[in-house]
Structures are given as structure tokens and as C-alpha cells.
Amino acid sequence: MSEGEGAHFYREGALDTSHKAILYLEGLNVSFDGFKAINDLNLYIDAGELRCIIGPNGAGKTTMMDIITGKTKPDSGKAFFGQTIDLLKLSEPEIANAGIGRKFQKPTVFESHSVAENLELAMKGDKRVWFSLRAKLDHEQKALIEETLETIGLTAQYHQQAGALSHGQKQWLEIGMLLVQKPYLLLVDEPVAGMTHQEMERTAELLKSLAGKHSVVVVEHDMEFVRSIANKVTVLHQGSVLAEGSMDEVQQNPRVVEVYLGV
Amino acid sequence: MFSQILKNDRGGQIMLVVLAAVLIVVPILNLAVAETSALHIPTYLVTLMGKYLTYALLAVAVDLVWGYLGILSLGHGAFFALGGYAMGMYLMRQIGDRGVYGNPELPDFMVFLNWKELPWFWQGFDQFWFALLMVLFVPGLLAFVFGWLAFRSRVTGVYLSIITQAMTYALMWAFLRNEMGFGGNNGLTDFKDILGFSLQADQTRVALFICSGLALALGYLLCRYVMNSKLGRITVAIRDAESRTRFVGYKVENYKVWIFTLSAILAGVAGALYVPQVGIINPSEFSPLNSIEIVIWVAVGGRATLYGAVLGAILVNYAKTVFTGLMPESWLFMLGALFVLVTLYLPQGLAGLWQPLKTKLGHKPEVAA
Numbered sequence: 001m002s003e004g005e006g007a008h009f010y011r012e013g014a015l016d017t018s019h020k021a022i023l024y025l026e027g028l029n030v031s032f033d034g035f036k037a038i039n040d041l042n043l044y045i046d047a048g049e050l051r052c053i054i055g056p057n058g059a060g061k062t063t064m065m066d067i068i069t070g071k072t073k074p075d076s077g078k079a080f081f082g083q084t085i086d087l088l089k090l091s092e093p094e095i096a097n098a099g100i101g102r103k104f105q106k107p108t109v110f111e112s113h114s115v116a117e118n119l120e121l122a123m124k125g126d127k128r129v130w131f132s133l134r135a136k137l138d139h140e141q142k143a144l145i146e147e148t149l150e151t152i153g154l155t156a157q158y159h160q161q162a163g164a165l166s167h168g169q170k171q172w173l174e175i176g177m178l179l180v181q182k183p184y185l186l187l188v189d190e191p192v193a194g195m196t197h198q199e200m201e202r203t204a205e206l207l208k209s210l211a212g213k214h215s216v217v218v219v220e221h222d223m224e225f226v227r228s229i230a231n232k233v234t235v236l237h238q239g240s241v242l243a244e245g246s247m248d249e250v251q252q253n254p255r256v257v258e259v260y261l262g263v
Numbered sequence: 264m265f266s267q268i269l270k271n272d273r274g275g276q277i278m279l280v281v282l283a284a285v286l287i288v289v290p291i292l293n294l295a296v297a298e299t300s301a302l303h304i305p306t307y308l309v310t311l312m313g314k315y316l317t318y319a320l321l322a323v324a325v326d327l328v329w330g331y332l333g334i335l336s337l338g339h340g341a342f343f344a345l346g347g348y349a350m351g352m353y354l355m356r357q358i359g360d361r362g363v364y365g366n367p368e369l370p371d372f373m374v375f376l377n378w379k380e381l382p383w384f385w386q387g388f389d390q391f392w393f394a395l396l397m398v399l400f401v402p403g404l405l406a407f408v409f410g411w412l413a414f415r416s417r418v419t420g421v422y423l424s425i426i427t428q429a430m431t432y433a434l435m436w437a438f439l440r441n442e443m444g445f446g447g448n449n450g451l452t453d454f455k456d457i458l459g460f461s462l463q464a465d466q467t468r469v470a471l472f473i474c475s476g477l478a479l480a481l482g483y484l485l486c487r488y489v490m491n492s493k494l495g496r497i498t499v500a501i502r503d504a505e506s507r508t509r510f511v512g513y514k515v516e517n518y519k520v521w522i523f524t525l526s527a528i529l530a531g532v533a534g535a536l537y538v539p540q541v542g543i544i545n546p547s548e549f550s551p552l553n554s555i556e557i558v559i560w561v562a563v564g565g566r567a568t569l570y571g572a573v574l575g576a577i578l579v580n581y582a583k584t585v586f587t588g589l590m591p592e593s594w595l596f597m598l599g600a601l602f603v604l605v606t607l608y609l610p611q612g613l614a615g616l617w618q619p620l621k622t623k624l625g626h627k628p629e630v631a632a
Contacts, residue, residue: 069510071506091514092506092509092510093509093510093512093513093514093515096509096510096511096512097512101510101511102510104507104510108504108506108507109504109507110496110499110500110503110504110507110508111503111504112499112503113496113499113500113503117496120493120496121493121496121497121500121508121511122511124512127512127513127514128514128517129494129517129518129521132492132493132494132497133489133492133493133494134492135492135493135494136493177511181511181512
């Protein structure tokens, strides 16, 4: 953050990435009815990084996202957002408001609202009940909506009902909803599932343009897509990290080849 | 201001215009037209219409939580009955020493039970303002506490419906007990007057009818205002994608509790207007069947439209009046058949018939800008 130059001061509840990393997962364990979904998982994401996470089905990718966003509480371990924010103590909305946005595997938008209204609802701001009753969009917020629609390429769909969008457009709208939340960290679960090749390319551009300003974690099955965006790839297997490195390094790792890429 | 609230709500505009016309014409035809004239509306009809209007307000309250928030409450009759009891207690205290036993302080049933003094929870109900406050407060508090417990533990769907049903059922049994101090099985009745006006007088009946209409109009506008706001859009978002709403940072529980409480208060107001018109409130109002009937009104009229709820409540109750007169035993079967038919062939209710028309007229969905 901006006061990170030289000495920095501890501030309760404020994101502190002075030690470079924005997300710390350490020694996490989760089991469901005896099945170990997450097994001593250690993972660090740097501020501004674009990280891809791959792994076979059941490797624990979605469970990991659930822990970070507060949906699932681990049996043991630590999850910190920056130096100071203990994610395990917060509820889903508190984590969202602290600056972690999540895109679901299945595109989830507010279907009976218009595209613009979807962004209005997702926008960072006071989210208490009584405030919402009186809330009106100001110029700045309207500009942000238009700017975001430009970014995700849905300007022409401003008034359209979100339920009537194509599958790919819903995925982009959901990414747009993350953007107006102004998160520091974006968790993106399978952004190109069910997309055409062309849509995939646009999505890759979109995610790459987001890195730097935000930290982005992408979980994806599509290897070609991962190769097109990732600098650094983490391979999960049976709930823990199997390998980490560039796409080439990872693909040459014999253990990875064995469990995942060994086709 | 009204035009702002009712923008894009053609159904609501029509409904309110019709309501206003009825509220003006009916009193004139009752009070100013001679009884011998063919145009005269007898007082019992005015009261019947007044009753329908309170049902319509109750239906609007249910539509708010079911249509917009996605919570199927099968216990809204409880809030209606509690509002009714609060009003009934005031009306009991108004009887004074004109009861059968002539006790100036105690209602008849308490004298009959050999009670020597007024229970603490009957204190204050001799004041109209206090009773009105309780009409709002008691259903509101119950809904708040119930909602806070249920929504915080994330009870949803059919489980929530079942516990709302259990709530009203439990209250029915509680109010049936004489020891509760609400008149037991007989409930509260034999009311004499309200604010000094005789409940038997035509003028009082007409005034209650007008009050019911105004309460419906104001309740409608309030619900529409809330649903037009960002709060309303969040409510619908919770209905459509609850966990998505959580992950964009809304405390869903709080939203649910407040909308549920608002709805319960409206139901309480409806109950309070219902009781002086029908002249009695007893535990049967808590019966689960009543709450299910309300849901059918809303389903018939069309969910998430508000005016559909008004339409459904009035039409179904009119049918009930007609058919229970003609064939009393058949009514429940007809109600059941109606629900099945609407679910199968008219999932958006009567208001749904109007939707294609609206698209043809070039209606645009509401936008954030």
C-alpha cells in the first residue's frame, strides 16, 4: 500500500502487503466425513501477481477458494490476507468488504436485474440495510459502471436483463462485478469453461490486464488457456501443493506428469 | 412523489385509481343514497369490502417476503392475528362496565375466570395510541426475533416454511388456553365502540372501510418505494442468488430480518383493521390453514408484483364468500384445485396474463441509471 515506503505502521483491519505477499495459507487442513479435501496446504500469493492453480478433480481447488472466502472453516491452519487480516475470523460479507472478490465456477449473476444493476449491486460502498434504502448512484459511480462495461465489453448490453446474456457474457459480467468491488485479490474459478475460442482469447486479455492493479488467482482446467496467461503455476494434488513454477517447469516435473499431465 | 414511486408500475397505478374511486363512491352510495334506492349499498357489504381490503394488505405483506425475498412464509396469519388481538384488547377495554358482569375494569371472561385484577400485559390497552403502538410492535418484535434466529442459522427453503407454520400453530394452542388471558377459545368479542363511536353505526363502518383502503394504499406505496430502492434490488438479488449476494459483501441475514419484520408489521396493521369490522378475534386466526390461504391468494394474483397480491386476495375471497354461501363443503376442494391449476397453467398468476401485453407496449426494465 502507499504508506509502505520505509517504516510502516500496523493498522487494525487495513490490508498490509509490506512483506510482498497478499495471501498466506499455512498448514491448512479440511476434511469432510473423513475425506481429506485439504491436506497441510501452504500457499503464498504476491501482491499484483497473476497465479494459475491447476489440478485434477478433487485436488481441493474449490475447497481452497471456499476457505479464503469464508464459506468453509478449516479444521486447522492459518489464512491471512496481508500481514494483519485473519480470514478465519471473518464472515463471507466481511471478507468481501475487506477486498477479496470471487467468481464462481458456474457463472452467477443476478438474473432478473439489468447488466448495469448487477454492477451497481456489486459496487464497493456502504452495504448496510438502512443505507441501501436511500442509496443513489452518484456521477462517479455511474462513470465507474460505464468504464467497467467498457472493460468487459458489455457497453451495448447496459439495459439488458442479465439472465438473457450468453454464457460467455455472463462470465464477463461476473468479472465486471468483481472489478467494481475494487478488490485487492480476485479469485476466479474456471473463467473459460464453456467458452468459444474467441471468447477465451478475450478473457485471457481481460485477466492479464487486471494483474498488477490486482492480485489474481485463476483456477482452470484448460491447459492451453493457462499457458496463455500464467507466469507462475501451482499444481494441487490431494489437497496439497505438488509443484510450483513456470508452466514449462511444471510440465516437466515428473510427479506432475504422473498425476495430472501424464496423458 | 407518488409518480416517482409508481413509475413503471402500471398495474399499481390502475389498482390505486380503482381503489380511490371505490373509497369515494361506496361511502356515498351507503350514506347519502336512500335505502330504498337500487343504488344503495347496504352496510354489511361495506364491511365485507372493508374485510377484503384488510386481506389485500395482508397479501401485499406476504408478497413482499415471498415474491421479492423468496421466503415462503406459511405463518403470516400469526402476525395478522397478533395485530388483531392488540386491537381487540383495546376494544375490550372500551366496553367498560357495559359487559354482562358490569365490571368496569375487567373484561367478562376474566370475571368469569374469577380473576381479581387486570394482568400486567393488559395495562395500557385502554389508551388507543398505546394499542396502535402494540399493533406495530408485537408482530414486528416476533418477526424480528424469529427472523434473527432463523436467518442467522441459515435456515432456508422448505425448512423455514415449516418452522413458520409451527410458529403459528404453537401460538394457536397458546391462545386457546384460558390461563393466557386472551379469552381462550372464545377470543375477544362483544365489542361496543371504538374511540367513542359505536361499532354498529353506519358511519363507523364506513370510516373503518375507508381506513382499510387508506392503509392498503399506504402499505402498497411503502412496499413499492422499498422495492424500487437499492434495498429492493438487493432483496431480489438475495432471492435469485443468495450466496452471490453474500460474496459481494451484503449481510444477507440482516436484509432478510428487516424485510421480514416490515412485512409482519404490515400484516399486523391489516389484522388490527380486520377485527373491529368482523367484531371478533379468536385463536382460529392463528390456524395454519389461514396462512396457507394467504399464500394461495398471492399465487393466484401473481408473485412479485404487489398489485397481483391485491387482486388475488380480493378475487379469491369474493369467490369464497359466494361459494361458501352456495356450497359450503366444496370450498376447500375448490381452493385446492385453484392452487393446483394456477401452479400448472398460470405460474405467474393473473398478473402474468398482463406481462406479454406490457412487453408489446415497449416497457423497458428498470435501470440503475
